[in-house]
Amino acid sequence: MxxxxxxxxxxxxxxxxxxxxxxxxxxxxxxxxxxxxxxxxxxxxxxxxxxxxxxxxxxxxxxxxxxxxxxxQVSGRVLALGRMAFGAVFIFAYLLVVGKAGGVVSMSVDQYVWIVLTSVLLLGYVLTYYEGLARVPVxxxxxxxxxxxxxxxxxxxxxxxxxxxxxxxxxxxxxxxxxxxxxxxxxxxxxxxxxxxxxx
Structure with a gap:
């Protein structure tokens, strides 16, 4: 679906x-x-x-x-960075609500590496997608x-x-x-x- x-x-x-x-x-x-x-x-x-x-x-x-x-009204870069920032804040707020925010500082180096890697890939996707969306119909x-x-x-x-x-x-x-x-x-x-x- x-x-x-x-x-x-x-x-x-x-x-x-x-x-x-x-x-x-x-x-x-x-x-x-x-x-x-x-x-x-x-x-x-x-x-x-x-x-x-x-x-x-x-x-x-x-x-x-x-x-x-x-x-x-705004550039794709600004909108993409705003989306990523809002997403990060939302995820951390959710962790606070469920009482698991402490896990953020207790992860291993490998886990941090994977978080950074996937975040960079996601940022690349959002940046290129929004730049394209600004130029063509939805x-x-x-x-x-x-x-x-x-x-x-x-x-x-x-x-x-x-x-x-x-x-x-x-x-x-x-x-x-x-x-x-x-x-x-x-x-x-x-x-x-x-x-x-x-x-x-």
Missing amino acids: HKLLFLGATIGAWIFLREKPSPVFFLGALLVIAGNAFLVRPLLVWDVGLLLVACAIVFWSAEQVLARALLS SVATSVLALGAPLTLVLDVIVFGRVVALADAAGVACVVGGVAVILVFARQLRVLRGAGYGRD
């Missing part, structure tokens, strides 16, 4: 930012959804876990819409994240020697093809608008 994150963000941007997706976007979106169905082969059973995932989709979609709106920016599933499959093959099934190959083709359709059409639309076409 979390593979539908980009659709939630697109709907939110459509409602609150007036970013109306094109019919071609929905064609690409259908390919992405079909591809993830091949890759994940989900069995949806409505329970508390699925409800929490649905709530997460709403929160994440709201974040994308809010970020896109703020990026018209629907386009979030659809690129759908490439995470094919990349995960590639890592599984390289690291764990996973055998690629026919369904996996079909899934990768659909996801990559769907994202490509969305990106290529978005680029062509920008070119046309830059030339004066498609304007009211």
Whole structure:
């Protein structure tokens, strides 16, 4: 279900930012959804876990819409650093509430190293993503994240020697093809608008 994150963000941007997706976007979106169905082969059973995932989709979609709106006023770098700082404060506040803040100063060197490493990777992701989000519609920016599933499959093959099934190959083709359709059409639309076409 979390593979539908980009659709939630697109709907939110459509409602609150007036970013109306094109019919071609929905064609690409259908390919992405079909591809993830091949890759994940989900069995949806409505329970508390699925409800929490649905709530997460709403929160994440709201974040994308809010970020896109703020990026018209502040730079992606400032917004990314603010997001990371707020996240760090929120995590520490949570540890205080549950009475585990003391664990922060009692970790091993290896644990600190991993925290720094993952934080740097996360900061890199947030910086590059927000810089991209400032330049393209929410629907386009979030659809690129759908490439995470094919990349995960590639890592599984390289690291764990996973055998690629026919369904996996079909899934990768659909996801990559769907994202490509969305990106290529978005680029062509920008070119046309830059030339004066498609304007009211």
